[in-house]
Amino acid sequence: MAIILPHIEDLNRTAYLPPEGDIQTFIDDDHYAEMVKEWGLSSGKNVKKEFWYKEKDHQRLVTIKGYQSYGTTGEFYTIIIEFQDGNLSCIHPAYLKEMQSSSFGKAVIADSAPAVQTAGRETEPVEPAKEKKAPPAEKKVSASPKKTAEKKEKAPKLELPADKVHFTAEVKQFALTWNPFNEENDEVVVLENVVIQQDPVIEIGLAWCSHSKTLKKLELSPGDKLEFDGKIVKKKLAKGKDAEEAFIIEEPVHYKVNNPSKIHKS
Known part of the structure; x- marks a missing residue:
């Protein structure tokens, strides 16, 4: 090439x-x-x-x-x-x-007006005067800020290993997550009782991963126990759009396992 x-x-x-x-x-x-x-x-x-x-x-x-x-x-x-x-x-x-689109950049930009010719010299176009905006209204402070803070979902503070590690986990369910880049739902596997098997062990709880071709070959079902290697990152599972009830996860899942390999099912 x-x-x-x-x-x-x-x-x-x-x-x-x-x-x-x-x-x-x-x-x-x-x-x-x-x-x-x-x-x-x-x-x-x-x-x-x-x-x-x-x-x-x-x-x-x-x-x-x-x-x-x-x-x-x-x-x-x-x-x-x-x-x-x-x-x-x-x-x-x-x-x-x-x-990557062939049409990218072909649209005419309305505000890219050419410079004005004056007496044989090129001068910069004069910018239109900006409209003065009224100062923003003062935000009302909530009478109970502590209660508002408590409602926000917070992930447990864990120090995640940067390299690949060995996991044990169980399949909780399958779910759909909205992918804003391809604008469609992606199927994922939600795992529970996720534990990083190292010294000392790290209990993750819930995590999720993409339902890749490798995982589909295993024909997973809820309740299956798994052992695998992978890398874990902090990434919340977003809910799918217009997903059936069976493919919706109700609990917040804050961690994702990337590229699980050497998978054993029992």
Whole structure:
């Protein structure tokens, strides 16, 4: 396959947003495929390895180096892309997905008016005066802030291992979770009595994982006991949209197991 090298002009025009802090990398190819499909960037058997990064006047090929999660439960992602010259930049998964469309960037931007020609000289367009807004009304303070705070769901404070570890767990049920990137429900497996088998052991309680092809081959049923290796992260299970009652999880699940492997069922 021919390597497409960027023009030097494209390198100078690209607006990089370098990542700050640690980057989460993929455990292996299966974990990469799972995350890329979750972000809606690839589908089918052949998982994409290269993607187009597009700006108004140029486009460049990039690969996904890793990601960073944020939010109170780590349910949101920023993708870290790597350009062919080695530069790293941050981008939202939905925006990178939008860039893969052939129609991206073709829309005319209404507010990009050309400069006005005056006496043979080019001058910048005058910005319209901004409408003055009334100052925001003062927010009313709740009479019982403690009660409001108590209603918020809080995950138990656990120090999660960064590497792959060995788990024991039981299948609680199957559920559907809404995936905002491909705008459809994904099927997941909800696990209970999840324990990280190390010294000392860490009791997780409830966790969830994608109902991957590997798990489907095991023909799991509620009550099945499992042993497996995997990596656990803090990520809350979102409820599915318009899901049947049998596929709704009522309890909050704050942890996700990524890419379970070496699975034994009993």
